[in-house]
Amino acid sequence: MSLSILVTGGAGYIGSHTVLQLLLGGYKVVVVDSLENSSQISLERVRQLAQDHAPKLSFRKFDLRDRPALEKLFASEKFDAVVHFAGLKAVGESVQKPLMYYDNNLIGLIALLEVMAAHGSTVYGWPKVVPCNEESPICALNPYGRTKLFGEEMCCDVYKSNSTWKIILLRYFNPVGAHPSGAIGDDPRGIPNNLMPFVQQVAVGRRHALTLYGTDYGTKDGTGVRDYIHVVDLADGHIAALNKLSDPSVGCEVYNLGTGKGTSVLEMVAAFEKASGKKIPLVMAGRRPGDAEVVYASTEKAERELNWKAKYGIDEICRDQWNWANKNPYGYEPRVSTD
Numbered sequence: 001m002s003l004s005i006l007v008t009g010g011a012g013y014i015g016s017h018t019v020l021q022l023l024l025g026g027y028k029v030v031v032v033d034s035l036e037n038s039s040q041i042s043l044e045r046v047r048q049l050a051q052d053h054a055p056k057l058s059f060r061k062f063d064l065r066d067r068p069a070l071e072k073l074f075a076s077e078k079f080d081a082v083v084h085f086a087g088l089k090a091v092g093e094s095v096q097k098p099l100m101y102y103d104n105n106l107i108g109l110i111a112l113l114e115v116m117a118a119h120g121s122t123v124y125g126w127p128k129v130v131p132c133n134e135e136s137p138i139c140a141l142n143p144y145g146r147t148k149l150f151g152e153e154m155c156c157d158v159y160k161s162n163s164t165w166k167i168i169l170l171r172y173f174n175p176v177g178a179h180p181s182g183a184i185g186d187d188p189r190g191i192p193n194n195l196m197p198f199v200q201q202v203a204v205g206r207r208h209a210l211t212l213y214g215t216d217y218g219t220k221d222g223t224g225v226r227d228y229i230h231v232v233d234l235a236d237g238h239i240a241a242l243n244k245l246s247d248p249s250v251g252c253e254v255y256n257l258g259t260g261k262g263t264s265v266l267e268m269v270a271a272f273e274k275a276s277g278k279k280i281p282l283v284m285a286g287r288r289p290g291d292a293e294v295v296y297a298s299t300e301k302a303e304r305e306l307n308w309k310a311k312y313g314i315d316e317i318c319r320d321q322w323n324w325a326n327k328n329p330y331g332y333e334p335r336v337s338t339d
Contacts, residue, residue: 002056004028004078005242008064008112009085011038013186014175016046018083018235020184023050023057025239030077032070033086034063037189041332045183064108067115074119081123081242082116084109087147090193094144105147106154113158122165123245134171134254134301141290152254159252166250168241172257173227173297175234177317178324185324186231187331195265196228196272196317200325203278210280212265214287219294223265227258227296230312230320240308258297259310268314275318276326 005022009015010031015038022029023046031043040059047054062069064086087105088094094101116122140146152169159165176196178185192198201207215222237257244250269280303309 002026002028003080003242004030006030006032006073006077006079006082007085008032008082009038009087011035011040011042011059012085013038013188014231014234015085016042016184017179017231018085018238019043019057020046020049020179021232021235021239022242023053026053027242028056029058030073030079031057031059032062032064032073033059035061036063037088039187039332042184042187049179049181049183064112065104067111070111070115071118074115074121079121079123081245082112082121083238083242084112089144091142091144092193094147095142098143101143101147105144106150109151109154113154117158117162122162134256134298156252163251165252166245167252168244168250169252169254170237170241170257171254171297172234172237173229173295175231176228177230177232177312177320179232180320180323182320182323182327185321185328185331187328195226195268196321199269199272199280200321202280203272203276203322204325204329206329208281209283210269211283211285213285214291215284216287217293219264221264221266224291225262225264225294225296227261228263228268228314228317229258229297229310230317232320233257233259233310233312237302237306237308240302240306244306253305255302255306256297256299257302257308257310258299259313260297260299261313262294262296263314268318271314272318272322275315276322 005027007015007019007029010019011033019029019031043059047057060073064070086108088101138149140149155167159167186197188197199210202210212223214224217224219225234257273280
């Protein structure tokens, strides 16, 4: 019998890539997604890519805050593990609508944990975005980040209250790229919040130019430095974390998933221009409040304990990102975009 994994938010960018890797790894996968910020087309394409493994994927459309739907799911299915991606994630929107973020991200997580506990599920994975090594003090600069921080604290408290839980908290940095097939990739709604989706929209003609926020940092070219990790590497990191859950010593563990290398914004733009053959017009702007100068991961713990290491660099990232953008200039569903 293959292990059965519940993936919340599995129709989204990182979720869909992880679902594919799970299916190819022989797992049975049930996806729950509200489709508020994602498209069911991503799962249709996952099925195509999974080929013979496609019958092991099923989908339920509902919001995690829908307690009756969640109860019904857990009453009808037995899960060996849960990987939790569901939640809103736009930093700027979270500043404008903080209560919406606390309601969606935290109430949804509380409902999930409570229903899991009620049905005897004690295995749980939680992906998260924060800085730099696992022992560093962590803080959040906006409501979105705080929901992630609070979510991590909630999971730790659940484990402290009942040590039969197995919880792995995955902290990762800047997921980019797309599946090499070009069939699935990042398809943000509205104006992209992150660098590479914006760059690809400029490259396909949906936007006129890329705005660089901060060109006077103390870095080699004046732009911010981040740890960009290929989304397929990130998906494989979740498989490694699931495998780690079979270790009897696991209680509540934290791992960084990154490359351990920093790349500047201008370096990423240059790499994308090389991969796509497109010139990306730039508009220089001042620094954004709260943006850090340099952030990249310390990955030694994940490499040592999960036996996982990122395989792809920025050339492969940009190659795959452009392949996705070129084949799907308007993402999964054609729609009008304006600057």
